[in-house]
Amino acid sequence: MKERIAIIDGLRTPIAKASGKLKNLQAETLGSFVVSELALRVGIEYDAYDEVIIGNVSQPAHAANIARVIALKAGFNEKTPAYTVHRNCASGMESITSASEKILSGRGEIYMAGGVESMSNIPLLFNKKMSSLFEAFFQSKSLIEKLKTLTSFTPSHLKPIIGLMQGLTDPLTGLMMGSTAEILAQDFGISREEQDTYSLLSHQKAWAAQTNNIFSQEIAPIIYDASKGLIMSEDDGIREGQSMEALSKLRPFFDKINGTVTAGNSSQISDAAAAVVLMSESKAKEMGIEPLGFLREYTYAGLDPARMGLGPAYATAKILKMSKMSMSDFELIELNEAFASQVLANLYAFESKKYANTHLGRSLALGSIDTNILNVNGGAIALGHPVGMTGTRLVIHTLKELRRQNKNVGLATLCIGGGQGASLILEVE
Numbered sequence: 459m460k461e462r463i464a465i466i467d468g469l470r471t472p473i474a475k476a477s478g479k480l481k482n483l484q485a486e487t488l489g490s491f492v493v494s495e496l497a498l499r500v501g502i503e504y505d506a507y508d509e510v511i512i513g514n515v516s517q518p519a520h521a522a523n524i525a526r527v528i529a530l531k532a533g534f535n536e537k538t539p540a541y542t543v544h545r546n547c548a549s550g551m552e553s554i555t556s557a558s559e560k561i562l563s564g565r566g567e568i569y570m571a572g573g574v575e576s577m578s579n580i581p582l583l584f585n586k587k588m589s590s591l592f593e594a595f596f597q598s599k600s601l602i603e604k605l606k607t608l609t610s611f612t613p614s615h616l617k618p619i620i621g622l623m624q625g626l627t628d629p630l631t632g633l634m635m636g637s638t639a640e641i642l643a644q645d646f647g648i649s650r651e652e653q654d655t656y657s658l659l660s661h662q663k664a665w666a667a668q669t670n671n672i673f674s675q676e677i678a679p680i681i682y683d684a685s686k687g688l689i690m691s692e693d694d695g696i697r698e699g700q701s702m703e704a705l706s707k708l709r710p711f712f713d714k715i716n717g718t719v720t721a722g723n724s725s726q727i728s729d730a731a732a733a734v735v736l737m738s739e740s741k742a743k744e745m746g747i748e749p750l751g752f753l754r755e756y757t758y759a760g761l762d763p764a765r766m767g768l769g770p771a772y773a774t775a776k777i778l779k780m781s782k783m784s785m786s787d788f789e790l791i792e793l794n795e796a797f798a799s800q801v802l803a804n805l806y807a808f809e810s811k812k813y814a815n816t817h818l819g820r821s822l823a824l825g826s827i828d829t830n831i832l833n834v835n836g837g838a839i840a841l842g843h844p845v846g847m848t849g850t851r852l853v854i855h856t857l858k859e860l861r862r863q864n865k866n867v868g869l870a871t872l873c874i875g876g877g878q879g880a881s882l883i884l885e886v887e
Contacts (some may be wrong), residue, residue, distance in 0.1 A: 459756075462885075464742035464749035468854030469496040471680050471733035473534045473693040473842040479682045480690065480729040482580035485514060485815050486521045486848075489574035490531035496733045497532065497570065504533060507583030508566030510540035511557050512733075513549025514846040516625055517542060517579045528574070532627040545876040546760070547796065549573050550732060551882060552683035555756050557736045559604075568739050572733030573851075577846035579729075583619040591615055620738040622727070622812045628876055631764045635875055636712035639719045639797035646803045649717035653798035654705040657723040658840050660795060664836025667801075668696055672835055672859035672862070676854050694860035695726045703874045723798040728842030733848035734869035751886040755781045760877045761817075766815075767800030769879020770871040771807040775818040776871075777881040785825030793827070794872035795837035805829070834859065850871065853882065860886045 460712040471492050474480035480488065482673075489512060497504065510532075512525035521527045550573025557569035568844050584592070591611060598604040627634045642648070667673055669733040680693035710717030711724070744748050757780060759772035770793050778784065785808065807813045808827050814820040834856070838848065854869040860868050871881040 459558075459754065459778040460562060461558055462739045462752040462754055464737050464739045464747070465749050465753060465853065466735040466737065466742065467496065467500050468676065468732065468734040468774050468850070468857070469678050470676055470847070470851055470854060471730050472677050472690045473695060473728045473844060474690060475498040475695050475842065476577045476727040476729060478578070478694060478729075480680070483576065483682060483729070484521070484579055484733070485518055485574045485576040486531060487509065487697045488529045488576060488729065488808055489528035489572065491680055492678060492731040493570060494526055494532035496641050496811060500735050501716055502568060502735065504538070507534065507538055507570055509540060509555040509557070509560070510534060510570045511543060512540070512571070513543050513545070513553040513849065515544060515546060515549055515575060516846070518579065522769055524574070527658065529570075530694045536589065536867070545878070546847045547794070547843070547845050547872055548874045548880040549846040549881050550851065551756075551853065552849070552874070554632050554734060554753065554850065554853060555735065555882075558753060558756070561736065561738050561828060567737055569736045570733060571736055571850070572731065572817070573625060573849055574731035575846035576729045577622060577727045577844060580622045580625065585615070585617055585619055586617040588769045608721055626875070628763050628766070631845070632846050634712060635692075635766070636719050636724060638764055638766050639724070639799045640717050642765055643718050643799040643802040645765070646806045648718070648802050649680070652802060653718060653723040655697070655700055656798040657705060658702055658800060660833065660836040660839040661697050662836075663834065664840035665698050667835035668692060674753055676858055693841050695728060696836070696840045718798060719797060721838065724798050725838035725839070725843035726827070726850040728844040730842070730844040730847045732847050732852070732854060734850060734854060739851065751860065751884055754885050756880070756882040761877050761879065763877030766875055766877045767796060767803060767873045768807055769814070769873035769877070770804050770881065771824065771879070772818065773881035774808070774869065774871055775820060775824055775881035777822065777883060781883060783883070785827065788867055788869045788870035789831060790834065790856060790860055790863065791827060791832045792837070792845070792856045792868065792870045793832060794852060795833065795839045796837060796843065800873060811821060832883050849880065853884065857886060860884070
């Protein structure tokens with residue numbers, strides 16, 4: 459990158475368990491709330507923004523181009539354009555890097571970017587049999603024809619297509635994301651106990667962070683039931699009393715006979731939104747604004763969809779080459795916890811010379827990840843993984859944690875359903 463991108467500030471809603479506190483707030487409501495709140499806190503005039511870019515995966519039918527809906531509901535002028543991006547789990551990062559490309563190419567100066575997901579509101583769909591019955595019924599020209607069509611109805615017509623499950627299934631391999639995590643557990647010999655131990659640690663770190671008000675520095679409390687005056691100000695997926703005993707009782711979800719991946723060692727299905735304000739470093743200096751931090755470099759990589767969880771290794775291999783950096787240069791690493799087995803598989807892949815030779819086109823290993831600087835406040839296993847929002851959250855949290863620890867350089871990376879990975883180099887000075 460010819461110039462660093464200044465991230466002026468970032469904000470997110472609390473992350474709520476799906477079908478929980480935020481279930482009655484649609485994605486555009488969550489998004490418009492956090493965008494408007496951030497715009498007010500940053501204090502830049504609405505008309506100064508060149509565009510609003512929002513990442514979202516399960517784009518709702520009632521809010522096509524949800525970014526535009528969010529922008530207008532948040533108070534942006536109708537003359538301010540907006541568009542939606544979708545790169546599965548990296549959608550929140552894609553909004554940031556898309557804005558960065560526009561800034562670097564001179565297409566604009568100031569952008570609002572973010573990500574949102576309401577997994578509670580991903581719909582159930584009619585199956586093909588029911589859709590065909592409706593079609594035949596409405597095309598029938600007489601009452602007799604309509605009645606004849608209705609007589610073909612059977613209970614099987616009512617079997618729904620679960621939109622959430624379909625969205626979490628790769629159409630090329632036919633594998634659910636959890637099944638790809640099972641493959642990684644087998645490939646790297648990762649035991650159930652190792653996965654549960656990692657999951658327990660995620661909850662313990664997250665609970666400590668929440669207790670010490672670390673997350674409150676990035677959360678905007680949101681009213682979720684105005685009639686009762688109910689406000690949500692903390693993430694509610696974190697389990698204070700999580701234990702190995704409780705985790706060990708959970709049955710494998712994706713491979714019920716020989717599997718090791720459970721609901722307890724997987725990321726939680728959640729609802730949330732997040733946003734950041736971006737401009738070039740030179741623009742920030744011109745305006746006399748001290749940014750939260752900077753985006754120094756970014757990249758995306760592709761890999762086998764059946765092993766999509768290794769995306770961080772592939773993307774980080776590319777970004778290290780681009781930046782001429784090494785793993786030891788990073789003082790903080792946020793690696794999204796899609797699954798415990800996926801995080802552990804990456805730890806093995808990063809330190810393996812053989813894996814680097816065979817899969818990453820490198821003669822040397824990427825370098826070991828120091829677990830003392832990895833996901834220091836827990837991750838998606840404890841907090842949740844609202845897929846369109848997570849990438850934005852990782853960027854915000856990495857920068858705020860670097861400042862808290864008086865450190866400078868961090869790596870934010872995640873795996874992407876369908877076989878991709880993303881890595882961003884972030885710094886605060």
